[in-house]
Amino acid sequence: MDCGDTLLLTAITAVAAAAVCVAQDRLKDVRLRQTRVFRTRTVxxxxxxxxxxxxxxxxxxxxxxxxxxxxxxxxxxxxxxxxxxxxxxxxxxxxxxxxxxxxxxxxxxxxxxxxxxxxxxxxxxxxxxxHMGTYIHFPKTPEEWQEVKDGFSRQGGMPNCLGAIACTHIALIPPQNREEQFRNRKGYHSLNVQVVVDSHQRIMSIGSGSPGSCDENHILRQSALYDQFEQGQMPEGWLVGHSGYGCRPWLMTPLLNPQTAAEVGYNGAHSRTRAVMEKTLGVWKSTFRCLSKTGGFLQHAPELVSDIVVVCAILHNAALANHVDLPIRGDLQPEIPALPATSEDSSEPGNRVRQDLIQDHFQESTKLGDL
Structure with a gap:
């Protein structure tokens, strides 16, 4: 066999080998397609x-x-x-x-x-x-607002209450370049979420985009809710908030050192009224375990975590509207306690409104022996 025949035979052998490989690969693909299993989907x-x-x-x-x-x-x-x-x-x-x-x-x-x-x-x-606006909103008529006030009055004895306000932390894995922005006072990373609820645990307002390092008063001042109250766009009345908030004409906070029976009565009514917030947060995080540290830290970008928080609020209200019995579990982590508000967070008009409320409503209650 001369050199030309050898080269020809080598080329034929290589082509044949390549053809065999292609055929084997195609056969493998066919087998994979034939054996692919699609799970039965829940209907x-x-x-x-x-x-x-x-x-x-x-x-x-x-x-x-x-x-x-x-x-x-x-x-x-x-x-x-x-x-x-x-x-x-x-x-x-x-x-x-x-x-x-x-x-x-x-x-x-x-x-x-x-x-x-x-x-x-x-x-x-x-x-x-x-569809956030369909599920999360303040009352739209005077009659609906009156129902909110009546609900809080029956629950805790606080007159003219428009809602309870608080912030809660939702744990997440932070972006590396903004890690410190999301580190809260407890040392883990989170979003600090502002929530307002009514006496039936319905979420009426939510703000979910603030990093965990932001405190309650800063978040409130940056919110549309603050502007609505400051500009007189909300009905006559007030929110109730914990002692980490500053007292304002539309935001009643507890007295740190009540001295009189009327002041003690006011603090008691304030605590009973605000208890709905603690229960709501407990139910909310029990229902949606992704919001609780017991469910793990959310491993998404903060913007997506913010969307998750809003959607969970929507679903919470949808469940209440459809009379679903929402669970509450005992293994939830306690909320991060608020630091007492500074004098700069409060306003003198707010302090006066609070004292007038105590004098007009709770002073009379003490005379009647209700406390």
């Missing part, structure tokens, strides 16, 4: 009412109401046979928020992969958040 109709509430902390009616609002926004664009339907996407996100579990076990319950859940988490959250 709402297949779950009992108890299972629905246990898994999503929202009943069937509440889920369907939400789905009708956002279904078109989260429907898959592709027509592939195995595209994840909008309802499955919604249920997966609801289950993640209620469990705080982003591990495969959460995705396995719904029948999707963890990467899939991670991929459509943000679009579903944004779709729900678009």
């Amino acid at each position: 709402l109709e297949e779950l009992s009412d108890n299972d629905v509430e246990d898994m999503f902390h929202l009943n069937r009616q509440g889920i369907m109401e939400l789905f009708h609002l956002i279904g078109d926004d989260i429907e898959p664009l592709t027509r592939r046979t195995h595209a994840i339907p909008a309802m499955v996407r919604l249920l997966a996100v609801l289950n993640y928020l209620t469990t705080g579990n982003f591990q495969p076990s959460c995705a396995h319950i719904i029948g999707i992969s963890r990467p899939s859940l991670s991929r459509f988490l943000k679009p579903v959250l944004r779709a729900i958040k678009k």
Whole structure:
């Protein structure tokens, strides 16, 4: 065999070997496609009412109401046979928020992969958040405001109360370049979230974008809520807040050293009225474990964590509106205690309004022997 024949044989052998490799690769792809397993996806109709509430902390009616609002926004664009339907996407996100579990076990319950859940988490959250005004708002009529006042009066004996206000910390993994901004007084990283609730634990206002290093008074002053009260856009009355807030004409705080029976009576009514906030935060973080440190630190960008907080507030109100029995657990971390407000945080008009309230309402109560 001469040199030319040898080269020809070598070339033929190489081409044949390459063809065999291509054929093997194609056969491997076919086998992979044939053996690919798609999990059985949870369908709402297949779950009992108890299972629905246990898994999503929202009943069937509440889920369907939400789905009708956002279904078109989260429907898959592709027509592939195995595209994840909008309802499955919604249920997966609801289950993640209620469990705080982003591990495969959460995705396995719904029948999707963890990467899939991670991929459509943000679009579903944004779709729900678009309807924030439908679920989270102050009363819109004088009659509705009067119902709020009457509820607080029956609960704690505080007249003209428009709501209870507080801040709560939501733990997160901070961006490396802004780590110190998110470090709170307890030394972990968080968002500090401002909440206003009514006597029935309904969230009427929420501000979720402040880093954990910000204190309550700073957050309040930067909020639209502050401007609404300062500019006289809210009804006559006041919020109640803890001693970390400054006293203002529209924000009543407790007396640090009550001296008279009337002042003691005022502090007692203030404490009973504000107790609804403590209960609301306990229920909220028990219902949505992603908000509690016991559910782990949220491993998302602060902007997405802020969206999660707002969506959990929306779902909290949706559950209340649909008469869902929300859980409260005993393993929650205590709230970070507030530092006493400084004199700069309070206003002299606020102190006068508080003293007039004590004189007009609680002085008479002491005479009647109600305290």
